[in-house]
Amino acid sequence: MINIVGLSKTFNGQPVFSGIDLTLDTGDVVVIIGPSGTGKSTLLRCLNGLEQADSGIIELHDQRVDLATADAHSIRALRQRMGFVFQNYALFANKTALENLTEGLTQVQNIPKSEALPIAMSWLEKVGLANKKDAYPSELSGGQQQRIGIARALSQQPDIVLFDEPTSALDPETVDEVLNLMRSLALQKTTMLVVTHEMQFAREVATEVVFLSDGGIVESGRPEDLFKQPKDVRTQTFLKRVRQ
Amino acid sequence: MLDWSYLGQLTPILIKYLPVTLGLTLVATVLSLALGLALALIKVFKLPIANQLATLYISFFRGTPLLVQLFLIYYGLPQIFPAMKAMTAYSAAILGLSLHFSAYMAESMRGAIKSVPSHQTEAALSIGMTLSQAMRRIILPQAGRAAVPALMNNFIDLLKSTSLAFTLGVTEIMAKAQQEASSSFNFFESFLAVALMYWLMVSALSWGQHHIEKRLNRGFA
Ligand SMILES: Nc1ncnc2c1ncn2[C@@H]1O[C@H](COP(=O)(O)OP(=O)(O)OP(=O)(O)O)[C@@H](O)[C@H]1O
Numbered sequence: 001m002i003n004i005v006g007l008s009k010t011f012n013g014q015p016v017f018s019g020i021d022l023t024l025d026t027g028d029v030v031v032i033i034g035p036s037g038t039g040k041s042t043l044l045r046c047l048n049g050l051e052q053a054d055s056g057i058i059e060l061h062d063q064r065v066d067l068a069t070a071d072a073h074s075i076r077a078l079r080q081r082m083g084f085v086f087q088n089y090a091l092f093a094n095k096t097a098l099e100n101l102t103e104g105l106t107q108v109q110n111i112p113k114s115e116a117l118p119i120a121m122s123w124l125e126k127v128g129l130a131n132k133k134d135a136y137p138s139e140l141s142g143g144q145q146q147r148i149g150i151a152r153a154l155s156q157q158p159d160i161v162l163f164d165e166p167t168s169a170l171d172p173e174t175v176d177e178v179l180n181l182m183r184s185l186a187l188q189k190t191t192m193l194v195v196t197h198e199m200q201f202a203r204e205v206a207t208e209v210v211f212l213s214d215g216g217i218v219e220s221g222r223p224e225d226l227f228k229q230p231k232d233v234r235t236q237t238f239l240k241r242v243r244q
Numbered sequence: 245m246l247d248w249s250y251l252g253q254l255t256p257i258l259i260k261y262l263p264v265t266l267g268l269t270l271v272a273t274v275l276s277l278a279l280g281l282a283l284a285l286i287k288v289f290k291l292p293i294a295n296q297l298a299t300l301y302i303s304f305f306r307g308t309p310l311l312v313q314l315f316l317i318y319y320g321l322p323q324i325f326p327a328m329k330a331m332t333a334y335s336a337a338i339l340g341l342s343l344h345f346s347a348y349m350a351e352s353m354r355g356a357i358k359s360v361p362s363h364q365t366e367a368a369l370s371i372g373m374t375l376s377q378a379m380r381r382i383i384l385p386q387a388g389r390a391a392v393p394a395l396m397n398n399f400i401d402l403l404k405s406t407s408l409a410f411t412l413g414v415t416e417i418m419a420k421a422q423q424e425a426s427s428s429f430n431f432f433e434s435f436l437a438v439a440l441m442y443w444l445m446v447s448a449l450s451w452g453q454h455h456i457e458k459r460l461n462r463g464f465a
């Protein structure tokens with residue numbers, strides 16, 4: 001189980017959000033939706049220490065980290081258990097597809113190369129890109145890069161994977177290739193926290209949908225409830241707008 | 245007009261001093277690369293105090309002529325620090341060239357490091373790398389490629405600037421050409437010969453630079 005308690009963040013004294021609580025059980029897919037600029041990316045970035053939170057605790061099974069005060073060592077330990085998938089893929093440009101996966105295994109987890117290679121290859125196979133193992137990111141399409149990005153996150157065997165708008169930089173035709181991969185991960189009980197504007201995906205896959213706006217969680221619930229009967233007027237307005 | 249036979253005699257004499265020019269170039273290049281990288285990292289990470297000192301250093305060595313810096317080091321510093329009286333003209337030339345070009349190379353490398361998008365660092369950190377792992381394995385290799393064109397230009401400048409070592413009394417190709425010119429009065433041939441030698445070396449380097457860049461960009465954007 002993953003517990004996030006009292007997460008708050010300000011930029012230059014301006015609050016982005018405060019008092020965010022979230023709980024994910026193993027295999028949960030929690031989807032965060034909300035208007036642009038409400039801090040969805042910032043929330044994910046605070047969770048893995050790319051931004052320093054003003055306050056907030058994360059409990060990842062047995063590990064408890066105070067995100068406002070954690071030292072570099074415990075942040076690194078946290079990151080090893082938390083995959084991150086970036087909107088713009090952020091594959092290592094100087095590494096091949098395969099090396100993008102082995103890099104963390106050999107350098108961070110200290111797995112010998114002979115063991116890391118088969119792990120990495122099996123992930124490339126799972127995302128259908130074993131034949132691209134020697135390609136550099138610049139030689140891959142956006143959809144292929146994002147599938148490698150997802151494979152890179154998952155090959156480190158994290159307890160949870162954070163996705164920040166994983167399809168919003170993609171061409172409309174390739175969005176499904178990434179969403180289908182995420183659907184299959186959900187079926188395999190991968191714990192995921194996903195920021196996305198893909199409402200159809202949220203409706204099908206999410207175990208919980210969280211609407212973030214005006215500095216906090218306005219409303220959250222099962223997708224069938226939240227999409228059909230949003231309680232708050234802000235949720236109603238937002239959903240009406242994205243449906244058009 | 246042009247004394248071809250004199251040019252023919254002079255060339256082998258000048259070539260004998262080529263190792264001095266090349267030695268100055270190579271040693272100063274290695275030193276200024278190392279010092280330049282340290283300065284670039286200090287500036288990229290904005291290390292407190294060191295950052296201000298690095299800025300001052302770079303500003304001084306880019307803001308004053310190399311000739312003045314060489315005189316300051318060779319003729320000036322020993323007056324203040326008597327221990328430096330033992331310094332040879334060759335060492336002083338290397339020191340001056342290294343300090344001067346480290347400032348330029350620092351700027352070339354800093355620009356290259358900054359040109360690597362920040363999401364590359366974030367991705368490295370996100371899988372649990374330390375900042376130093378991220379720098380060594382992800383950022384610096386990419387910055388290295390990006391820095392090649394600017395550093396090659398610095399290198400070519402440095403090679404040509406070794407000619408100023410003659411003002412300290414180092415006998416490299418320029419100094420030899422000067423000596424030969426004043427004893428034979430064949431000023432035009434002497435300086436033409438040395439000019440052609442620099443030109444040839446720089447052309448070879450530019451050709452090499454073109455090929456290195458083409459190779460580095462293969463399979464990689
Ligand atoms: N490094 C930063 N420094 C200062 N302000 C920032 C920084 N990063 C984000 N912000 C501000 O914090 C707020 C939240 O930004 P964030 O990117 O988290 O929003 P978002 O919900 O992900 O938006 P989008 O849907 O457009 O991706 C915005 O007002 C943004 O301008």
Ligand SMILES: [Mg+2]
Pocket residue numbers: 040041042164165
């Ligand atoms: Mg965002």
